[in-house]
Amino acid sequence: MITQPEGYLSSIWKSTKKHGILLIVDEVATGFGRTGSMFACEKEHVQPDFMCIAKGITGGYLPLAATLTTDEVFNGFLGRFDEFKTFFHGHTYTGNPLACAVAIENIELFRKEDTIKRLKKKISLLHKELQRFYDLPHVGEVRQEGFVVGIELVKNRRTKSIYPPEEKIGHRVILEACKRGVIIRPLGDVIVLMPPLAIEETTLKELINVTYESIEIVTGR
Template sequence: MNRPIQHNADLAARDLSVVWHPCTQMKDHESLPMIPIRRGEGIWLEDFEGNRYMDAISSWWVNLFGHCNPHINAALTEQLNTLEHTLLAGFTHPAAIELAEKLVSVTPPGLDRCFFADNGSSAIEVALKMSFHYWLNQGEPGRTKFITLENSYHGETLGALAVGNVELYRDTYGPLLMETIRVPSPDCFLREQGESCADYSRRAFSHMENALEKHAGVVCAVIVEPLVQCAGSMRMYDPVYLSLLREACDRHNVHLIADEIAVGFGRTGTLFACEQAGISPDFMCLSKGLTGGYLPLSTVLTRDVVYQAFYDDYEKLSAFLHSHSYTGNALACRAALATLEIFSGQDVIGQNHELARYMANATAHFQEHPNVAEVRQTGMILAIELVKDRKTREPYAWQERRGLKVYRHGLECGVLLRPLGNVVYFMPPYVISKDEIDTLARVAWEGILKAVTD
């Protein structure tokens, strides 16, 4: 049967009549085009009129090895013909078992148990509840607080929002959120002129040390995004902060939760960001790149000592209380296994180091632009901070939406750049070529020139 030819305008109109999109002021689409996507291949997305868009942000940081990756496609096809899903309460299946085994083997030492959830926010909820419930089972019900970093983001369910510190969210949903203990971020953008990132991160740790000394007896855990606060304008800090934090959490008998949802799976130059500090957290939250950008899945890895605190006779009512209907979905687990197979079969990390160096060189000249305060990079994440005045670092007013102008220019040139406010960033799939990086840098440069002169 022949299907009718579909056009961008028709699909956009249908969409806008029924769909409410995430992180979007829908009124913007009175002037901003909605782009229906027909297919994807590699780092490219294609609309219904043949226009192609380089996916420079990995479709919100999830895609690692390109759209419609042949290896992941084949694995999913095989799984689809075997088992699509079964409940994970009282039942199990090979994909979930193999994935848990693989994750235990590749994550930092001591993370021996794997609890599956559906998405990044859910993983954060699991880790928060698990830490609290651990202390409850240990006879310490007074531990109810979490220490978080300013400028952090951990998701948008209520628990995840509570331990995040994006002011817009807190201003809006504050009455619904539990109270947390916030300490200044080790964000190296704030360092003094001539001060190294390591020295600043070390100096900033005094705030965390003071908070732990003061509140350790009522704190369940400290939660951080290792090395990069992604939604917080891609602000970055040195691994020394994580080393100091691990030691302090041990000394004060407080859990450490590492939110590697955005920074895991090779984004920062190592498979997991915590590796650069040589530490193992008590809980590691993973999602996004876990399935290569194919299907929603997350996991919380934790230590066996935490698992044992819940392991008891039913009558004790000490079991962990959390579930999702699609926990450990077979298709998602198989996509994750196929993703990890690519890591084990190729020198992905080594290739990423080369691509990261090329991105740095391709954007080196951005450093001299009078409206660029900083070009910062950690592995395959590169960010360009636009400001009104380079010398004073005076920011543009957020109402001017300078980043939106870069986004519009990118779409006109076939590049998907979705800045975070006035921060333009690159977080491409790992299959990007050097020629494509050159194109990305050129379009971003042109977009920045337009954004700061209009």
């Protein structure tokens, strides 16, 4: 859960263009509003040659994934049968009609409800609420990109020394949150928050409060 520095992706894109390399962007977790824009690469005006999408395409209701590419790449597989340009690879469960129908409806909701624009207020609220986590002495860093948050827990903030793995601090925090009716997840000792885009502001505040209390109880002051 370490975010790329601003300008990193656009710099990579320019380099691939310069050397004739195709750029593949993985937007499986970051796509469909998760970072505050429809796709994370839009923030740096990057147009990749391939984009991998999933998860948010159906709002999480049904499993579906897709690989998007440019006309140039797509046309490279068009031709007469005897040219053998066809991309013959396929998947057993490709194009599930029910999942595709859900995806179409989900994308329509993004347009109809102006989801990306409405999300900005919640992202600002989340950013504001996260600042108080620095009052907790064992929070080493809080990283946020839109509706993606990583709260890193450390044994010593000054030295950034980590907890011994056997203490399972991150795991203990999520168990504490579970007692309070909130399900979150850790990546080691980084507490991950990825609230649904449709979350109400009151519920978002509850998520933050429970996470704060759970960290405070497990790590102490």
